[in-house]
Amino acid sequence: MARCWRRTPALALVIVLSLGGCQRAEAPTTAPLPQVTEATVVQQADALLALHRKVLVLMADLREDNEAQRLQAQAIGLQWFHQQRGLQQQLAEAVLRPGSEVALDALLTRIESEPTWFDADRLAFKELLQHLAQEQRGSQQLTGIQRAKRIQDDLTALAEVEQTYAAELGAVMGRLETRGIELKRERWDDYVAKLRALYPREQLLRDPAALLALEVLAPLPGGSAPALRGPAPERELFGAQLPPKTLLLSFDDGPHGRYTDQILEILQRHQAPAVFFQLGQNLGKVDAEGKVSPGPGLKVAQRVLAAGHQLANHSFSHGLMSKFEPPKVRQEAAATEALLTAAGRQGDALFRFPYGARTEAGLSAVEALKLRSMMWNVDSLDWADPIPKSIAARVLAELNKRQRGIVLFHDIHARTVEALPLVLEQLQADGWRFARWQGGQFVVSDPATQAPALSGNSGYRDSHALVIGIDDYAQWPKLAHAKRDAQAVADTLKQQFGFKAENVELLLDGQATRAAILRALNQRLADAKRVQRDDRVFVFFAGHGSTRRLPSGREVGYIVPVDAGPDDLQAGAISMPQLQEVAEAISAKHALLVIDACYSGLGLTRAGGNAASQNFVRDNARRVARQMMTAGGADQQVADDGPGGHSVFTWTLLQALGGKGDLNGDGLITGTELAAYVAPAVAAIAQQTPAFGSLPGSQGGEFVFALRAPDAAEQTLSGDSRQLDAQASALAQKVDRLRSAPAAGAASAVEVAVAGLDGKPQALSTPAEAPALSPRQAAQRANDRGLQLYRERRYAEAEAAFLQALSLQPRFSLAANNLGFLFYKQGQAAKAVPWFEQAVDADPARALAWLNLGDARLLMGDEALAEVAYQRYLALTPQHSRAAEVRAWLAGGPKPKPPV
Known part of the structure; x- marks a missing residue:
């Protein structure tokens, strides 16, 4: 049966709204509003926006x-920012x-729809809306559910x-090579100009807040540029004291x-x-x-400690401590120390x-508590910038200029959570090292111990x-x-590639309605x-596909849910x-859609990934991937009847x-590797051309996909x-003979011709050979190849692979057993x-090798030696599936019958 059907033209406009998630935002507690009215709420919203714009x-x-x-400017902006959070x-x-629903509707x-606001103005309310969405989400009343949907739609629009x-920063963040190019942000600059x-x-600089900020500034000796009034630098820790290409990450104003x-998850x-x-008021009271x-x-602070990070003191109330008398400074610091x-x-x-605002007297007050002041020299400005990519670009540019630094973030913003991975991925790709303050000195990590940005399933x-x-x-x-195909794919994702069962949604037959999908x-x-x-994110569909030609001549491909009619x-x-x-709506860095049906009419971009780079793993972690593979073209019928109860x-x-x-x-x-193998292979054995x-x-x-190492039972x-x-x-042998993709371990990159999603031919550059392997790794690779060949009943080739493994590692017990079983x-x-x-000599604990030896000895008629081998097998695995029959034979029963 074919999975591709072609329908007559019709006219349609289909729109899908993809709803983003919502997260709760919190802020330090402030005095509640004395009266909740529409006018008051609107006034507060306008005041919040005014502060956002000023910053x-x-x-x-x-x-x-x-x-x-x-x-x-930073001192003024920070004060306005904290006022803004209070208003939020x-x-x-x-x-x-309770009873404020009318005021909430007025705010929304x-x-x-306020006509005097710019679109970008509404970003000032993103975290407020996330907080409101979280609170409304659990509502059991129809009005609450409707309001939650309304807020969610607003968040989607903000996204x-x-x-x-x-998008103006997409090229900069997507490609390492462009990091030296000056950012051009015409849309954003136009908004700021307004x-x-x-x-x-x-x-703004003549605002009363500016005068207050100037009071914490003083010139350095010798008439150099002003700095925050304070003591000599050697009494404090600064980013300039770090070695080259080293940074220390710091987060203020939490915990949240x-x-x-x-953030802890990202750092891990x-x-x-x-x-x-930490701010003391966020930890408790004294x-x-x-x-x-x-x-x-x-409890959040305790999780920070449990994750291996350092807790430090940021005062109790986040006040301007340069205006405090020393006893007040000491009181704030001591209360937070107690917490x-x-x-x-x-x-x-x-x-x-x-705010970095300190005086000689203030510093002496905290030093009396045996505290060491740590400043920063790279400010992410995550408190001022609503665009995560812009935050990341700023930090990377500053670090690239200074070549070392203590970086200031705040763990109280959703935007920081979004920007942080962008920063860390590129820094690790560039070989930066992380430092911590330990034992009265900076301790720098060894880059060899740092995890790459993407490494196996854990990446x-x-x-x-x-x-589906x-x-x-x-x-x-x-x-x-199709149903069996979907089940096999779901099982493969969970068993071989570490997808959690709760994260794999399987829709079969009647479950796979259009609404459910x-x-x-x-x-x-x-x-x-x-x-x-x-x-x-991985999406797989096995079922009918169809194509519809529009009056314009363009073709549109469809996947067909179980409840779809053939004429609509x-x-x-x-x-x-x-x-x-x-x-495009998915937040995940990498997404792959695989459609076992025909398609048409996409007219999309071609794959440009090339995994040949030695830094592929790290480089790839920074690049967004949105890839699709389909089983055939619009004018083809996709074969449903293939080997093993699957489609071809x-x-x-x-x-x-x-x-x-x-x-x-x-x-x-x-x-790309998946397509380079699958597309030519399917085209060689079926009348269809995957794209x-x-x-x-x-x-x-x-x-x-990171291949996991098979366990011992699978390899034996x-x-x-x-x-x-x-x-x-x-069929497997035919595929290997006919497919145009190179064999594993090809010496250099090879171009493989496949169809693009637009129907035009394209060349995929398959990756060059991996870096040289050690003898042990090469032996394991050869053994794995032998196992695959054995499963395909290609015994002569499997024998050569096992012999290669043993030539590299003569005491390779696993390969010796596998070669012996191939002969058996x-x-x-x-x-x-x-x-x-040889296998049991190299590894006396290999139970299945003892079992195989007993079977072989028994087949040769040497029952005494077979008994010795079986006894060792039983001692090692007394509960194995064949233990009962072996034990029965040793007790005088019938001979074992190995399931060969």
Whole structure:
């Protein structure tokens, strides 16, 4: 049965809205609003936006400022920023009170439709909306559910606004080579120019807050550029004291109930240490007698410690301590110290003055508590910049200029969570080292111990999949193998590639309705809370596909859900452009869509990934990947009846994922490698031409499958080892003879011709050979190849592979057993015995080798030696599946019958 149907033209416009996730944002508690009215809420929203706009104008020209002007602007901006956070908290508390639904609606209406606001203005309310969405999400009332949906739609619109401005940085963040190019951001600059007309920067610098900021500035000796008033640098820690190409990460103003944990997760993936400067008021309370009352933040601080990071003191209230008398400075620092001690902090005690505003007297006060002041020299300005890519670009540019530094972030923003992976990935690719403060000195990590940005299954934060298989169509011809294909793919993802069972949604037959598929795509995979940037997403569809020609002559491909009618594709099926929209809405770094059906009409970009780079693993982690592979073209019927109860395409795909798709032997199968193996193989054995390409939004990245090492039982051949049936074995041999892709371990990159998603031919450059292997690694690789050949019943080739493994590692017990079993399988027990003996001599604990030796000895008629081998087998694995029959024979029963 074919999986491709072609329909008559019709006219349709299909729109899919992909809803992003929502996250809760918190802020320090402030006094609640005295009265909750529509007018008050609107007034507060306007005041919050005014502060947001002022901060942007103030920070926009920092590059043109001298040092004194930069310090002044940052000091003013930080104060306005903290006022802005206070207003956010007031608004949230006000509109979430019982009976304040009208005020909440007024706030949403203001954010959504105020005509005097610019689109980018609405980014000032992103974290507030995330907080409101989180609070409304659990509502059981219809009005609450409707309001939650409205807020979620607003967040989706904000994500599109943010993407508009972030796209200007896409090339810079997507390609390492462009890091030296000056950023050109026409859209953002146009927006800031409009704000300058409303808030002239010169006027902002005359604001009363500016006068307050100037009071904490003083000239350095000798008339050099001003700096924050303070003591000699040797009494404090600065970024300039670090070695070249070294940085120390620091996070201020936490802990936060959600963002701190997300940052800990990112740091763990990159094995990057950090110092978290905590505000005492976020940890709990301390009474006049010094008694500590822990708050919820204390448990977050304990998780920071448990993750191996350092807790430090950032005062209790985040006040301007340069205006405090020494006793007040000491009181604030001591209260926070008590809370940090309650959290379990030990070792070096660090302090950071809020705003960096300190005096000689203030520093002496904290030094009296045995605290060491740590400053920073690279400010991410994550508190001022609403665009995560812009934050990342700023940090990288500053570090590149200074070549060392203490970097200041804040673990209280969603934008910091989004920007941090971008920074760490590029820094690790460039060979930067991380430092921590330990034992009174900077301790620098060894780059060799740092995890690459992408390494095996653990390189992704998490893995998600939607797998669909439909045989039982009501209005289309039934299929025979699509359901089995989907189940096999889902099992492969979980068993071989570490996808968690709860993250793999499997829709079979009647479950795979149009509504269910779209819900899984939009609400599960496009949920930014569930699926995050460092994740990967895999989508597989096995079922009918169809193509519809538009009046314009363009063709549109569809996948056909179980409930779709054959005469109304635009309403009942799911178009390829819709899948493309979903792919763009997914937050995950890498996404791969595999469609075992025909397609047409995509007209998309071609794959440009090349995994030949020696730094592929690290480089690929920075590049977004949106890739798709389909089983055939619009004018082809995709074969459903293939070997092993699968379609030809899915059977070949499973073979590739089993290891054959690793064309350069580096243990990784990229999306391009998968296509370079599957497409020519399927084309060689079926009347269909698989297509492959990159979707819009891709930046040349590659989806990656990391092959896991088989366990000992899988690698040890015995009577329980599985093999392909005769049909599948013959087909596998044919594929290897006919496919144009190079054999594993090819000496150099090879171009493979496949069809692009636009129907035009393209050449995929398959990766060059992996770096030279050690003899042990090469022996293991040869043994693995022998196992694959054995499963395909290619015994002569398997024998050569096992012999190669043993020539590299003569005491390779596993390969010796496998070679012996290969002979035993062919009825050559006498040739098998010496290899089994070599296996148990090299590894006396290899139980299955003892079992195989006993079987071979018994087949030769040497029962005494067979008994010795069986006894050793039973002693090692008394519960093995064949133990009972062996034990029965030793007790005088019938001879064992190995399942060969």
